Amino acid sequence: MRSGPLSGLRVLDLTRVWAGPIAGRLLGDLGADVIHIESPWNRGPLEVSEDLPDLTHTFPDNELGERHWNRNGGFNKLARNKRGVAIDLSSEEGRQLFRELIAVSDVILENYSPRVFPQWGLDWDSLQQINPSIIHISMPGYGAKGPGANRVALGPVIEAATGMTMMSGYADSIPYRSGVAWPDPVSGMSAVAGTLVALWRRMASGGNGQRVETAMIESMGTFAGDELLSAQIVGHPPPRRGNREPGIAPQGVYRCLGDDRWVAISVTSDQEWRLLCDLAGLPDGWKRWELWERESRHDEIDVALGIWSRSISPSEAAMRLQGGGVISAVVADARDLLESDHLAERGFWAELGGIDMGTLRYPGCPVRLSKTPATYRRGAPGLGEHNGEVLSELLGMNEAEIAALAEGRVIVDRPPSMAELLRPRI
Amino acid sequence: MTKSFADLKIVELAGSHAGAFATKMFADYGAQVVKIVPPDGDPLLRHGELLASHVFGAREVGSIWAFCNTSKMVVTEDADSEEVTELVSSADVVIESSAPEPLTPITANLHAPRLVKVYISPFGLTGPWSQRRSNVFTDDAASGHMYLNGEPDRHPFRRHGRHTEYSGAMYGFIGAMSALVARESTGLGQTVDIAHIEAMVAMHQHTTTMWTHAGHVLKREGNGQPGMWHPAGVYECQDGFVFLCHAGGAKLEPFLQAAGLGDLLDDPLFATNESRGRNKQAFNEAIRPWLMSHTSDEICQLGEATFSPMGPVWDTHQFLADPHMTAREFFVPLDAERGDEVIPRGPFRIGSDYEGATPGPPTDTSIDRVEWGAG
Helix, strand or coil, X not given: CCCCCCCCCEEEECCCCCHHHHHHHHHHHCCCEEEEEECCCCCCCCCCCCCHHHHHCCCHHHCCCCCHHHCCHHHHCCXXXXXXXXXXXXXXXXXXXXXXXXXXXXXXXXXXXXXXXXXXXXXXXXXXXHCCCCEEEECCCCXXXXXXXXXXXXXXXXXXXXXXXHHCCCCCCCCCCCCCCCHHHHHHHHHHHHHHHHHHHHHHCCCCCEEEECCHHHHHHXXXXXXXXXXXXXXXXXXXXXXXXXXXXXXXXXXXXXXXXXXXXXXXXHHHHHHHHHHCCCCHHHHHCCHHHHHHCHHHHHHHHHHHXXXXXXXXXXXXXXXXXXXXXXXXXXXXXXXXXXXXXXXXXXXXXXXXXXXXXXXXXCCEECCCCCCCCCCCCCCCXXXXXHHHHHHCCCHHHHHHHHHCCCECCCCCCHHHHHCCCX | CCXXXXXXXEEEEEECXXXXXXXXXXXXXXXXXXXXXXXXXXXXXXXXXXXXXXXXXXXXXXXXXXXXXXXXXXXXXXXXXXXXXXXXXXXXXXXXXXXXXXXXXXXXXXXXXXXXXXXXXXXXXXXXXXXXXXXXXXXXXXXXXXXXXXXXXXXXXXXXXXXXXXXXXXXHHHHHHHHHHHHHXXXXXXXXXXXXXXXXXXXXXXXXXXXXXXXXXXXXXXXXXXXXXXXXXXXXXXXXXEEEECCXXXXXXXXXXXXXXXXXXXCCCCCCHHHHHHCHHHHHHHHHHHHHCCXXXXXXXXXXXXXXEEEECCCHHHHHCCHHHHHCCCEEECCCCCCCCEEECCCCEECXXXXXXXXXXXXXXXXXXXXXXXX
């Protein structure tokens, strides 16, 4: 069986941060040969603070190790199944290498500002001249066109611009950001969806190149679609409701035994409410409360449920309620996820190492294909780990040519120092 | 020869909005989608705020249904009828979904070797939790996202919206397309099993990494970014809120200089990323007087001028009125003949000029009148 539905597809992944790299990871999981082209400084400078592991909690055993740039889990979790090539694209020699790689690849995935590719002489016409079948996926924050195209975007800023942050938070509080910079992975999914439609169009057209734009604001804006429509119908933006929701009551989280442990409960029908009353020992008289009464007495219900839940563990609470037919779940923390028997039994986790890493566990691929499943073929590459392999295999370069590129710092396998970074580049 | 995207035939048997959103991606980008709804009424029809409708004679439909079911042919028929089975057998893809109930696929045993079968449910088709019930609220809790939202000394809260269903849907669409690509070489369809919980866990930032790498359980940090990155949260200003997201610090100096707050960076408490990360509250207090004396527009203009990663905290109506989104024609009519409401065009654009999707209202039809296009 092949190594995945996209085996044979070659992707040049020039993305940074999160939205783009998670898209590249998914393409790699699905079998594509993903070549991650990094700038030499993509993983930061050579010198870092000794405190970095304690501040980030993303280094194995909280240790920088000899080559810290290859050990940051924040990068590595997004880089499996990729081959790593570190090219200085600020140099003409670097950009020439990139052009040669474009000529032998299927997809370019990048999340630069829309100004960058044209500045490099790589507008759409130029790309097509290099490779008429190329698929170019661009992931700018606000898109290439429009009066706000130059706004600088990171995920949380996008979430705030779409109205989603304004809806989130306690009913008595200011708006709150998500704990996770949510538009990033949403945009990453959208980029992969667009890549696949583009690939299909290319196949159906006999090989015509395709261009796709995944503006983060539009990916996130689409996820807000039903809320945007609702707000137009009622004529005003939705209020912040905390955990409550019209038509569902009670709905909330309730403190359980342990430190900062909670169970989530959502009652969507009168029948579920009666079951909850029995399971949580609520007064018999409450069972007849219909939705309107449960909504109006939500605070009172919350107090009673909190008294019931505080002496039992969240998993025990959720199990009892689930067993009785009430929708509920542990408000899981990271440890719960890693210890989940469900995720373990489904084989969700990917266990992978790397050149400066021991074997560790990472979230797997959520796309479960029965005949051409996702595969985990290699851990994250070290910086420039596959420079020689890729340039010889794809561009036919010999050892001397590759050594000359390394000598000229066009390709690297260690980050520049701060002094080198601050030196002006054209 | 690969058939065109417009000739792909998709049948939807959705018991949740996840399946509907997945097929919406096919329909809005031009494929042929038939949505089957039960004769005794679609239980999802009235979810959300109600608006006037012409769809299968209903007087009103809910906003969630209306948004998730654009551009489809809607057929009222029993899902297990012979006619529907025949229709599914002639399709390229069938998508089933269910929530909060566990999914028992109707088409699991259907013999159709080239058919791609996509099943989307809260916990997936296998595993010890596969028979549990869950909705978007408890999905958010079970997947570890809810735990991260809110103040450390208060309860966690959900991320607003239907993210767990829409994420499952997007992975379902990706799975369907991947399976279609594979079919071009194998000649065979396959099954795609999507669990909301796996979709969501795959989309954590540092949550699981911090635990697997350093034994650290990530907690809620209020309106800030966990760790050393600061500022990265919602800030009150004179007439509302702004979002400052100078997480890497690179663009903070020009922004503070332009705001007349450049001296702050001379203070050892705030001079570096690390020191700001250790003195978040003090930094917030130091910039608050300036923020409270400026409007959101003024602050964001300064942000744009200094290429700063920051922006407004808008409500839905402000986002709908953004001149940038208007110029991009991102919002398109839900049904131009029946109302003024608009919806987002779609999550990606494709074409030589990035034209994008063209969502339109669904159309009623009957199963004997479904005419698949060529291919």
